[in-house]
Amino acid sequence: MVRTLCWRFLAICFVTLGMIGVVVPGLPTVPFLLVAAWAGTRGWPALEQWLLEHPRYGEPILQWRQNGAVSRRAKCAASTMMLISIMIISFSNAYIAVKIVVPLMLCVTLLWLWNRPEPVKEGSDSHKA
Structure with a gap:
């Protein structure tokens, strides 16, 4: 239970940083969401799925996971x-x-x-x- 909460906390922190990156010029978004999705696989599968299905950020996450690809x-x-x-x-x-x-x-x-x-x-x- 504690381990799951730690993974969820980590995922929330990186989603938050990613959202800040949406509005702050120069701060990346996708790298933070990559870490959030990674943490989600360990403690919050629903969040991971939400990130993978996101209309704007899902594809770059999938491309990174499948091919290590960066646009x-x-x-x-x-x-x-x-x-x-x-x-x-x-x-x-x-x-x-x-x-x-x-x-x-x-x-x-x-x-x-x-x-x-x-x-x-x-x-x-x-x-x-």
């Missing part, structure tokens, strides 16, 4: 926000270590992100030459 639009948005973050850090009064380590971590994250497959459009024939 090009999401990749571009993430890249833009990371670039803006790097610029802000560069011009800030942050410690030199922060100015070096954070951009390096973001660059590694971008490399990983751009190496993720993109969702296959239904009805498209990717085998044509």
Whole structure:
């Protein structure tokens, strides 16, 4: 019972962060909903099902689960926000270590992100030459 409540609490926290991401520019939505759906599988199947059937966010969650796929639009948005973050850090009064380590971590994250497959459009024939 306590374990289920912990999973539900985690799911609610990440759904809340995802909803904040809907209205706050630069804050992602889908990554938070991915974690919420993951937590839902462990303690709140109805919430997980609701997220998977959501008209806007269900498809990206399913694409991630099935293929580890991230849309090009999401990749571009993430890249833009990371670039803006790097610029802000560069011009800030942050410690030199922060100015070096954070951009390096973001660059590694971008490399990983751009190496993720993109969702296959239904009805498209990717085998044509």
